Amino acid sequence: xxxxxxxxxxxxxxxxxxxxxxxxxxxxxxxxxxxxxxxxxxxxxxxxxxxxxxxxxxxxxxxxxxxxxxxxxxxxxxxxxxxxxxxxxxxxxxxxxxxxxxxxxxxxxxxxxxxxxxxxxxxxxxxxxxxxxxxxxxxxxxxxxxxxxxxxxxxxxxxxxxxxxxxxxxxxxxxxxxxxxxxxxxxxxxxxxxxxxxxxxxxxxxxxxxxxxxxxxxxxxxxxxxxxxxxxxxxxxxxxxxxxxxxxxxxxxxxxxxxxxxxxxxxxxxxxxxxxxxxxxxxxxxxxxxxxxxxxxxxxxxxxxxxxxxxxxxxxxxxxxxxxxxxxxxxxxxxxxxxxxxxxxxxxxxxxxxxxxxxxxxxxxxxxxxxxxx
Amino acid sequence: xxxxxxxxxxxxxxxxxxxxxxxxxxxxxxxxxxxxxxxxxxxxxxxxxxxxxxxxxxxxxxxxxxxxxxxxxxxxxxxxxxxxxxxxxxxxxxxxxxxxxxxxxxxxxxxxxxxxxxxxxxxxxxxxxxxxxxxxxxxxxxxxxxxxxxxxxxxxxxxxxxxxxxxxxxxxxxxxxxxxxxxxxxxxxxxxxxxxxxxxxxxxxxxxxxxxxxxxxxxxxxxxxxxxxxxxxxxxxxxxxxxxxxxxxxxxxxxxxxxxxxxxxxxxxxxxxxxxxxxxxxxxxxxxxxxxxxxxxxxxxxxxxxxxxxxxxxxxxxxxxxxxxxxxxxxxxxxxxxxxxxxxxxxxxxxxxxxxxxxxxxxxxxxxxxxxxx
Numbered sequence: 077x078x079x080x081x082x083x084x085x086x087x088x089x090x091x092x093x094x095x096x097x098x099x100x101x102x103x104x105x106x107x108x109x110x111x112x113x114x115x116x117x118x119x120x121x122x123x124x125x126x127x128x129x130x131x132x133x134x135x136x137x138x139x140x141x142x143x144x145x146x147x148x149x150x151x152x153x154x155x156x157x158x159x160x161x162x163x164x165x166x167x168x169x170x171x172x173x174x175x176x177x178x179x180x181x182x183x184x185x186x187x188x189x190x191x192x193x194x195x196x197x198x199x200x201x202x203x204x205x206x207x208x209x210x211x212x213x214x215x216x217x218x219x220x221x222x223x224x225x226x227x228x229x230x231x232x233x234x235x236x237x238x239x240x241x242x243x244x245x246x247x248x249x250x251x252x253x254x255x256x257x258x259x260x261x262x263x264x265x266x267x268x269x270x271x272x273x274x275x276x277x278x279x280x281x282x283x284x285x286x287x288x289x290x291x292x293x294x295x296x297x298x299x300x301x302x303x304x305x306x307x308x309x310x311x312x313x314x315x316x317x318x319x320x321x322x323x324x325x326x327x328x329x330x331x332x333x334x335x336x337x338x339x340x341x342x343x344x345x346x347x348x349x350x351x352x353x354x355x356x357x358x359x360x361x362x363x364x365x366x367x368x369x370x371x372x373x374x375x376x377x378x379x380x381x382x383x384x385x386x387x388x389x390x391x392x393x394x395x396x397x398x399x400x401x402x403x404x405x406x407x408x409x410x411x412x413x414x415x416x417x418x419x420x421x422x423x424x425x426x427x428x429x430x431x432x433x434x435x436x437x438x439x440x441x442x443x444x445x446x447x448x449x450x
Numbered sequence: 451x452x453x454x455x456x457x458x459x460x461x462x463x464x465x466x467x468x469x470x471x472x473x474x475x476x477x478x479x480x481x482x483x484x485x486x487x488x489x490x491x492x493x494x495x496x497x498x499x500x501x502x503x504x505x506x507x508x509x510x511x512x513x514x515x516x517x518x519x520x521x522x523x524x525x526x527x528x529x530x531x532x533x534x535x536x537x538x539x540x541x542x543x544x545x546x547x548x549x550x551x552x553x554x555x556x557x558x559x560x561x562x563x564x565x566x567x568x569x570x571x572x573x574x575x576x577x578x579x580x581x582x583x584x585x586x587x588x589x590x591x592x593x594x595x596x597x598x599x600x601x602x603x604x605x606x607x608x609x610x611x612x613x614x615x616x617x618x619x620x621x622x623x624x625x626x627x628x629x630x631x632x633x634x635x636x637x638x639x640x641x642x643x644x645x646x647x648x649x650x651x652x653x654x655x656x657x658x659x660x661x662x663x664x665x666x667x668x669x670x671x672x673x674x675x676x677x678x679x680x681x682x683x684x685x686x687x688x689x690x691x692x693x694x695x696x697x698x699x700x701x702x703x704x705x706x707x708x709x710x711x712x713x714x715x716x717x718x719x720x721x722x723x724x725x726x727x728x729x730x731x732x733x734x735x736x737x738x739x740x741x742x743x744x745x746x747x748x749x750x751x752x753x754x755x756x757x758x759x760x761x762x763x764x765x766x767x768x769x770x771x772x773x774x775x776x777x778x779x780x781x782x783x784x785x786x787x788x789x790x791x792x793x794x795x796x797x798x799x800x801x802x803x804x805x806x807x808x809x810x811x812x813x814x815x816x817x818x819x820x821x822x823x824x
């Protein structure tokens with residue numbers, strides 16, 4: 077008997093109506109995903125099951141006048157995954173990114189997520205994934221905050237005040253009950269001020285705008301970094317406050333002491349092992365390192381200056397109590413997160429389930445009877 | 451000004467109504483793509499721009515009871531690409547495959563294709579891609595037939611009588627005006643007979659069913675191979691008819707003389723170079739080779755027995771008259787095709803344009819105003 081296949085389409089506003097902006101819920105889901113990662117109940121791309129994704133990147137120049145050329149944040153990436161646990165579903169996030177989008181009234185990246193039946197491959201749902209991706213990216217450092225920050229942390233620094241760090245900040249403070257002050261640092265001060273105003277109004281946390289990265293870091297117990305790649309940050313270890321946690325959701329440079337003397341905890345060590353493996357087979361290893369958040373760390377690991385990845389700790393290991401996280405109040409901890417498709421699949425699946433419950437979305441017919449099984 | 455984004459959804463029946471089954475048109479498009487490939491006006495995934503795609507493969511066994519395990523044709527693959535020329539668009543084909551689907555009344559693979567604006571990444575169209583993929587897979591050996599087969603070829607062998615080779619066969623005969631007879635060879639004879647009956651009724655070409663691969667090959671001028679991986683074929687060089695062309699759209703084994711003494715022409719040499727590069731960085735190079743159509747060839751290249759890829763010929767080079775194709779009537783030619791996302795993007799783009807012209811499909815709203823650019 078030929079089988080009819082339908083699936084559910086969710087626009088951005090459907091995704092909102094289904095509850096994607098529920099910060100606490102998203103942090104709970106991210107925590108659940110971290111435990112599945114550390115248990116091994118997932119598969120991402122590639123023969124080692126840990127590929128971040130497959131990108132179409134653009135050349136510096138091209139003899140073909142229409143071919144896109146390299147530009148800030150310009151790429152397309154496909155990120156397929158299977159995630160186990162209660163999710164038990166396959167999916168693929170697919171996005172195009174271009175810094176110039178903002179001038180056109182569009183987000184820098186435009187993302188969709190498709191979920192598929194793990195057995196048949198039938199689409200279950202296609203959804204706008206800008207908010208899913210932003211919310212999961214925000215939830216990830218919030219899980220690290222819950223497990224690795226000092227519970228009495230009072231000052232939170234937001235380095236980079238774009239939409240992604242807004243989600244990070246909002247999620248982080250949901251897990252840091254004693255935050256009394258926020259410091260906003262951004263290339264353009266206006267944007268920092270906007271986020272400070274929003275923080276005061278919607279989160280009830282007063283903030284100041286700072287133009288000194290040094291002063292910001294010296295005062296802050298929790299630091300969330302998600303700044304544009306266009307103008308890289310540079311951090312000095314002497315600026316880092318005792319007992320603080322530095323949460324990387326975007327790249328930054330720092331002096332050697334920063335990486336060499338502080339405890340580094342990863343989102344998922346195997347992902348970083350895969351980045352190093354990909355760098356080793358790429359045309360230019362150093363250029364590859366320069367393009368990823370963990371690059372400065374991998375260089376120092378290669379030099380033998382810091383703990384190799386194989387002996388390193390993933391946050392999931394800490395949640396599962398298999399490895400130590402923070403061991404004392406004075407420790408300074410670096411948390412590095414690179415983004416994995418399994419988080420998109422998890423949040424997307426949760427939204428899909430909620431949309432089904434609430435009757436949200438548009439049903440799409442793939443086929444009444446597939447043409448090819450006649 | 452925030453920008454509204456909409457895109458067009460095309461179900462399988464929409465894709466049919468937009469003309470996906472127009473064989474001659476599909477062969478023309480495939481020919482156009484081959485020239486763009488040889489000119490270099492395309493980008494696929496990876497740092498060398500020639501990755502076939504990124505798959506999620508399943509382990510042989512898993513400690514997690516719900517995790518899918520390896521099975522016949524079981525995988526998920528994302529295949530992103532940019533294609534230039536008049537197409538000038540990005541896209542991603544995403545599919546799940548499982549041989550067990552047939553028992554459920556579903557095609558072995560279930561595919562969708564998304565096309566995206568090359569500048570902004572906005573979705574342009576999401577479409578059912580089973581027929582797009584099947585039609586482009588069929589059109590590819592048809593282009594090779596046009597350029598490499600003897601024009602007086604009279605007998606066509608169809609090795610493997612599943613839906614893919616049906617498309618190959620139909621497309622091939624559209625480019626071989628003197629075909630008078632077809633020979634159908636398949637693991638199950640019933641299926642071969644069905645295709646023979648269809649050929650007589652719809653193409654006006656009478657055919658016989660054969661249970662001897664040797665006899666089939668000894669008589670055939672054009673041989674199209676797309677058989678299940680489940681029971682691999684084995685070809686002997688002495689069976690191959692003088693002047694014939696053997697078109698591989700699926701894997702087969704053969705004796706050394708088959709690969710070593712016949713002229714090999716590739717769909718796109720750079721794709722095969724990428725397969726070899728991926729094999730070299732994989733956990734098990736021979737296992738990787740065993741999983742791809744070109745595997746038997748790469749092994750002999752590694753042994754120095756046949757022309758290295760760098761000196762080999764792509765069909766696009768022949769179309770562009772930059773390299774020689776067939777040089778005499780007696781030559782036996784092997785054509786190897788592995789499938790590339792650029793063909794899906796090309797056919798999909800053509801169908802999308804036709805659907806726009808004809809007013810076919812369902813308009814979907816991604817957002818009226820993107821949430822993140824407020």
